[in-house]
Amino acid sequence: MKKMIYLDNAATTRTAPEVVEAMLPYFSEFYGNASTVYEFGGMSKEAISKAREIIADAIGAKENEIYFTGGGSESDNWALKATAEAYKSKGRHIITSKIEHHAILHTCEWLEQNGFEVTYLDVDEFGVVKLEELKKAIRPDTILITIMFANNEIGTIEPVAEIGKIAREHGILFHTDAVQAFGQVPIQVDELNIDMLSASAHKLNGPKGIGFLYIRKGIKIRSFLHGGAQERKRRAGTENVPGIVGFGKAVELALNSMEERAKRECELRDYLMERVLKEIPFTRVNGDRTNRLPNNVNFCFQFVEGESLLIMLDMKGICGSSGSACTSGSLDPSHVLLAIGLPHEIAHGSLRLTLGSDTTKEDMDTVVEAIKEIVTQLREMSPLYEDYMKKNN
Amino acid sequence: MKKKKVVVGMSGGVDSSVAAWLLKEQGYEVIGVTMQIWQEQEETQQQEEGGCCGLSAVEDARRVAAMLDIPYYVMNFKAEFKRHVMDYFVAEYLRGHTPNPCIACNRYVKWESLLKRSLDIGADYIATGHYAQITELENGRFAIQKSVTSAKDQTYALYNLTQDQLAHTLMPVGAYTKDEIRSMAQKIGLRTANKPDSQEICFIPDNDYAGFIEREAGDQTPSVGNFVTKEGKVLGQHKGITHYTIGQRKGLGIAMGTPVFVTEIRPETNEVVLGSNEDVFGISLYADHLNFMSISDLIGEMEVTAKIRYSHKGAPCMIHKAGEDRVFCEFQEPVRAITPGQAIVFYQGDIVVGGGTILKESCQ
Numbered sequence A: 001m002k003k004m005i006y007l008d009n010a011a012t013t014r015t016a017p018e019v020v021e022a023m024l025p026y027f028s029e030f031y032g033n034a035s036t037v038y039e040f041g042g043m044s045k046e047a048i049s050k051a052r053e054i055i056a057d058a059i060g061a062k063e064n065e066i067y068f069t070g071g072g073s074e075s076d077n078w079a080l081k082a083t084a085e086a087y088k089s090k091g092r093h094i095i096t097s098k099i100e101h102h103a104i105l106h107t108c109e110w111l112e113q114n115g116f117e118v119t120y121l122d123v124d125e126f127g128v129v130k131l132e133e134l135k136k137a138i139r140p141d142t143i144l145i146t147i148m149f150a151n152n153e154i155g156t157i158e159p160v161a162e163i164g165k166i167a168r169e170h171g172i173l174f175h176t177d178a179v180q181a182f183g184q185v186p187i188q189v190d191e192l193n194i195d196m197l198s199a200s201a202h203k204l205n206g207p208k209g210i211g212f213l214y215i216r217k218g219i220k221i222r223s224f225l226h227g228g229a230q231e232r233k234r235r236a237g238t239e240n241v242p243g244i245v246g247f248g249k250a251v252e253l254a255l256n257s258m259e260e261r262a263k264r265e266c267e268l269r270d271y272l273m274e275r276v277l278k279e280i281p282f283t284r285v286n287g288d289r290t291n292r293l294p295n296n297v298n299f300c301f302q303f304v305e306g307e308s309l310l311i312m313l314d315m316k317g318i319c320g321s322s323g324s325a326c327t328s329g330s331l332d333p334s335h336v337l338l339a340i341g342l343p344h345e346i347a348h349g350s351l352r353l354t355l356g357s358d359t360t361k362e363d364m365d366t367v368v369e370a371i372k373e374i375v376t377q378l379r380e381m382s383p384l385y386e387d388y389m390k391k392n393n
Numbered sequence B: 001m002k003k004k005k006v007v008v009g010m011s012g013g014v015d016s017s018v019a020a021w022l023l024k025e026q027g028y029e030v031i032g033v034t035m036q037i038w039q040e041q042e043e044t045q046q047q048e049e050g051g052c053c054g055l056s057a058v059e060d061a062r063r064v065a066a067m068l069d070i071p072y073y074v075m076n077f078k079a080e081f082k083r084h085v086m087d088y089f090v091a092e093y094l095r096g097h098t099p100n101p102c103i104a105c106n107r108y109v110k111w112e113s114l115l116k117r118s119l120d121i122g123a124d125y126i127a128t129g130h131y132a133q134i135t136e137l138e139n140g141r142f143a144i145q146k147s148v149t150s151a152k153d154q155t156y157a158l159y160n161l162t163q164d165q166l167a168h169t170l171m172p173v174g175a176y177t178k179d180e181i182r183s184m185a186q187k188i189g190l191r192t193a194n195k196p197d198s199q200e201i202c203f204i205p206d207n208d209y210a211g212f213i214e215r216e217a218g219d220q221t222p223s224v225g226n227f228v229t230k231e232g233k234v235l236g237q238h239k240g241i242t243h244y245t246i247g248q249r250k251g252l253g254i255a256m257g258t259p260v261f262v263t264e265i266r267p268e269t270n271e272v273v274l275g276s277n278e279d280v281f282g283i284s285l286y287a288d289h290l291n292f293m294s295i296s297d298l299i300g301e302m303e304v305t306a307k308i309r310y311s312h313k314g315a316p317c318m319i320h321k322a323g324e325d326r327v328f329c330e331f332q333e334p335v336r337a338i339t340p341g342q343a344i345v346f347y348q349g350d351i352v353v354g355g356g357t358i359l360k361e362s363c364q
Helices: A017-023 A039-059 A072-087 A102-113 A131-137 A160-169 A241-279 A306-315 A335-339 A361-380 A383-391 B014-025 B043-049 B053-068 B078-094 B101-120 B163-167 B178-187 B209-220
Strands: A066-069 A093-097 A117-121 A142-146 A173-177 A196-200 A211-215 A283-285 A296-301 A350-354 B005-009 B029-036 B072-076 B125-127 B132-136 B142-146 B225-228 B234-238 B261-266 B271-275 B281-292 B301-307 B315-321 B327-336 B343-348 B351-358
Touching (some): A017 A241, A039 A066, A093 A102, A102 A117, A131 A160, B005 B101, B014 B125, B053 B072, B101 B163
Parallel strands (some): A093 A142, A173 A196, B029 B072
Antiparallel strands (some): B142 B351, B225 B234, B281 B351
């Protein structure tokens, strides 16, 4: 295979070799079921406890507030559906934003079909939730506010502390989908008044298929899966021990490297943004220049079809993405870009590049040259570009 | 020499899969693409049918591409398909026509849009698994030619392609019979899944056209009206003109003692005209929205064989130029159910001369 430059770390990441190494013994060596009496099973239980401790510490939570799940989407589904059910006698109103991940948006739509009301907050041109609107949207029957920690497409970090404060003042539960942010930026649930938080291992060099939901002690939400007594009876099913161990290891690595990694990625990210903006005309950066995840860049190239750009980058061995890919792998205009006010035709031409710990400056240079070449070529064949140039020359 | 690059439109079915394989064998650099063209089905429908046809096509095509070891992508053409095919389909029914969405899809989506995007990404050609061939004639023009197998002829829906589109298109399957294609598929180990035959209209899987139009058109949906004789005598009530097509006998919900057929649809008065079997026959028609292939334009008149719908065998016919974008077609014998909105396609032997859209005036 030709040399690949992988710049889609927001989609998923490479499982770190240390993580794989930590997981391996839990496949064929320590394969015991954690719910058994004998010592062999206890080794699995101990491994789970250790991972839970690492993760709880990472967000300033208690161990018994961390519930392992099958991933971020499951955590989001659980948080929303179970809260709605448990608190429906108090009210049936939920507040979220227009730029959430589909795991939140589609769950909200499902809740709407089942007797709940959902307010979808607008965001500003950088994708930041408007706090004044949030305050206005709160009603006596509001039971839950769910706003993502950072956006998966444009990397914008939401004012979570302020949202948490508002929620607490009104006695409303606050859930945040932190799938993109966890492991990238520091998160402390108590400081931020977060009541529930979703995260996933494979976004931070951990394995796929494992995530967690933090549920603050005292919150009464129902079990997600009924069955055995695993996860304090709230999420039944034999634990994915290797996954949990890998998640723990990945969190440990991410926390240890966070500061230095963020600094490095911010530098590379800013270098990439500056070069592209300077060297390719009719280009914009979506989202805020600084208030964004360290590894996220999102561009729009006017007169360019995002899909063609991605295919041609792929032909050069560069993996990027455009908006969020739907199940088939083909692209619809991004709901996030539409929400920040981009017109349909421009929202179609976006490119998201998300850096990883192994991304280098040389990679950035290669990518800039590739984008330049492809965008030029695509514009030469674009009737819209031709018209525009004729009118403006 | 650098290999020529070709984008093959892949559905996951046998024909387009073999097309990709053939082109690879012929030395092209092949890229597989599945066009995503219609909106995902309603959730309830997906649950009932245990999946979405659109997605299973993508999955199948992706696996075939992996087996052939060619790059594969899904391209999104939903917006183009909505505009040029679905909206057109509804608009035509609302004006009392019976459209052929496949022809519009071929011209504007499969060719115009796919070709544009394929050229964008550096391809020289697009290719499909159609049972048809493309020939360069002595006069330098490109024309669609019937496949070597008469058992399967897909040329009717291709009459509207432009010269430029044809010059950038390959149809490798047209050189073989259906049996030959099937045995090639077997030889290369294609998992020829038992796919049901393609729907007549892919975006209306339940075949309820009227229901689809009602959902799309909303309050513009034509209301109930009268069945009348051609002299204007009221015979009963119809469900709305979008429920009918010329020549229709079933589902009229009217008992006349003798068999009756739809002979005309009058959107302006919201009437559906009924008549006897003989009334369904016509000897001539007008067509516009013309596209010529083997000739650059019709000068004077020409003797051709014409097909007035996909399933029509074809009938001898004389075509006369009747205006800038208009021909008058005169059949030797009366033909059944000349239907406004459908295409008439002209052939000389195996070669597509051209075609156009049948006009409403034809029935008056």
